[in-house]
Amino acid sequence: MNLPVLARARVTVRTWPFVIDVGVAVCALAVFFAFVSTGEYWIGKPVPVVPISHSIGALPAYAFYSLVRIFIAYLMSLTFAVAYGYTAAYNPRIEAWMIAVLDILQSIPVLSFLPPVVLAMVALIPGHQIGVEMGVVLLIFTGQVWNLAFSFYSSLKAIPREMIEASRIYRYSAWQRFWQLEMPYATIGLVWNSIVSVAGGWFALMACEMFTMGTRNFQLPGLGSYLQTAANSGDVRALIAGFTLVILIVVATDQLVWRPLIAWSDKFKFEQVESSDRVTSPILTLLHRSRLFSELPGELWARVEEPIYRRLARAKENRVVHALDDGGSRNAASPALWTVAVVLLTVVGWGALQAMLMLRTVTWPEFRLLLEGAGATFLRVNASLLISALWTIPVGVTIGFNPKLARFIQPLAQILASVPATAFFPILLIGLVKIGGGLGIGSIALMLLGTQWYILFNVIAGAMSIPSDLREVASLYHFPRLQRWTQVILPGIFPYLITGMVTASGGAWNASVFAEYSRMPDRTLETVGLGAQISAATDAGRFPILLLATIFISLMVVTMNRLVWRRLYRLAETRYKLEG
């Protein structure tokens, strides 16, 4: 780079980046210490019930533990999502299966995973705290991973054909293709889905750090446990402090992680012309100015990758052009693959059989109760969606048509969507108990808490995307209000509305498990519903009921997706797409 402007700029800002570099170094030291102390705690003897202090002074430590869990779970999710998506996209033989599995897994509420996952981890790593910890981390993982995997898979599938052909004809190795084509192409989708995922992770964490399973109690140090114990003992001061901290963390994550990432990912936009409105992030600008961050990673990376490229170029595999229309999987499957498939099939078959046998213990009245619960929860979920849509559409459109307001509100909605609804629950529950209301209606309010923000966020985005000439046409020809809504606004926001509703619907089902049942020290609040039955079954260790209820939820979600959402999605993609 011999551009004089760039050189001068670097000299004048020299002192500032140096401060940042020092700051970065200090941060690195702190991270190192954090690793060491977390490690000590994890390797220690298992303590299923860690006493939770109510003092505000203990909060930072709890927040730290929770953050570490989320972070590890997120890294696992990302790795898994990339591996899963990659395998599914490039193995036509198993592609349909893998996607169907993903579809079913994502319909299962997080809490249904709790008993099997925790029991398995405790059994696998006995004698260490890390066993219990891994169980909880895995639960958070199940709350984060599925949409990431979907996102990566569909990005791979959407890469324009000529780009793939270019990478083939220039004999890119799989390694180069991954870093220069596939990963960049998937980045934007991964960033946006990460925001949703991490919010889902917090949601799960709030409920999973402290739970009862049959006769065993688990309580891990963390924000979720802190909020629950504070609520149980009615310590409002501690509750507010904990809640404030949750919001602070969410806002900080938004500002320090997501905004810079969104701004950075702008360069991966697959567009022909540069768009004018770009997200900016002061943090990213700072990082760009810091020499440590703007140059060092690139240089280090080059050292790592140059030898790899040289070695790969020598491989016979990478010296020929591979035809696109014969994937490696078309070849006859190797015996090893068959063995794996047979073993897998046997294990799955045996497991399914055992589960079926277990289901036989469910009595007829229990079954009827489950059916009733399914109906109730179904109505509740859709009621919460309807209420969300009813208020967010007019509000969102009003905000979206006012660019100044939208610029301020939309990031706020994004943050609100990231605040785990489960953190609100204890507070709301206290309120409900005070006014003597039951959970029947209260649970709808609880579901609303988590779901409405996604719809609001998307409706605002949709309203902003309606071209101003369409709106001008409406006012020029004096469209009456009804016509304006039915012919301009609703069709215009339709694709966005559907995106928001799909996300919200998934969240509402997940929330039903927490919202319909709450165990207080002195009493248990619950209402008729599948979610309540899942929670109660977990508490009581009634696995057949848990399994059956989970199957019900999964069936309903998958059916809804197939019959309703997928169709609406297709409609949104074809008829209501506004092309720039």
Add this chain to the structure above:
Amino acid sequence: MQEMAVQGPAEAVETDAIIRAEKIEKYYSQPSENRIQVIAPTDLSIVPGEIVALLGPSGSGKSTMLRMLTGLSRPSAGKVYWHEKPIDNTEINVSIVFQSFALFPWMTVLENVEAPLKARGITPDERHERSMKMLDTVGLDGFEAAYPKELSGGMRQRVGFARALVVEPEVLFMDEPFSALDVLTAENLRSELLELWGKKTMPTRSVFIVTHNIEEAVLLADRIIVLGRNPGHIRTDFRVQIPQPRDRKAEPFTQLVDYIYKVLTRPDVAPTEAPDHQHPSPRPRDQRQMRYQMLPHARPGGIAGLLELLLDKGGRDDIYRLADDLAFEIDDLLPTVDAAQLLAFLKVDEGDASITEAGSEYANSEILRQKELFRDAALEHVLLLRQIRRALESKSDHTVPEEFFLDMLDEQFSDDESRLQMETAINWGRYAELFDFDAARRRFVMPDALEEEIAPSGEAE
């Protein structure tokens, strides 16, 4: 590339072929046992020293052919050889310039050009040096740090060329490289490509270009292959003898364009010999010198009626008697007779109208076949219709405003007459399904079925 041999360009023997395809075909099997044949078994060779243009309507498998020749797509049957070795396990050295450029938007211009070298394990220093030199060659020095989206379409395709040439390919493949660009930019890039080729500044030994633009093919190619459809097959494969640089307005050029045009518009007729340009044909057809004929304002239905009547009368009759029989004033009948004469459906000598062979075929055919015959006759004999059609084909969006032709007609006719001429032309063109006319926007548009035929190939191919 080290063997930059100076072989005689055109006289290369078949065995010297860089790429040789032997009976390659493409079909898709369906579960129900029957298969959809996309490309019929085809032999094709690319020899050193020539620019080959592959022309054809879409659905003729131009792009598929290119992909099979580069090894990107495996033929369903047959084999492709690279210097007589099977292409799928030989180290080959080809590049493709894509219609959509296929640049990586997250990489700078320089990184884009360096990427293929990186894949070949070339050291960073050499990579940088070779890429910068290539960027310089294509006229992009100073842009190495820019991102593709900051560049214009033409500049982006230059990056595409730099990336393709930096690996010093033995064969440079191009898949409609200029069809996403505006007319001027495309023209500019074409001449630069010819310059690079002519001066041997690029080590490439052969260029293979897929295009739907006839003039582009005639302008660039030493050899033109025309593909037909259903399934894709080679209809004609001939050498272009016109020396470079070629003049679009020169007679041999327009003649060749006309010839290819006829081959393409008559998928059912076996192509005749390509015109031999050493001996210009007696009938010159320079469009610029040619004046528009006065179109008689007749309706195609009237022409058909007249011919049928004439046929009933034994194929020959006095025009006056005809008018009498029809209770027409002669002035009412004449335009129809003139039109039939213009289309060579009948001949008039000394007041007698006699039906021609084409005319009787027309009169005896059913409606769809009539349209086809009318189309062929109209394209051959009516300059205005030919021009409209050709303009539609060469425009990337396949629409042309009426205004454009009215302006040209105005130079020859009065305002009112120009409009009448246009009206008749629209009438005939619509009937023959040569084009559609969007009355609301006053634009000619390619009819859907034909649009598919000539439109730039999408990813369907």
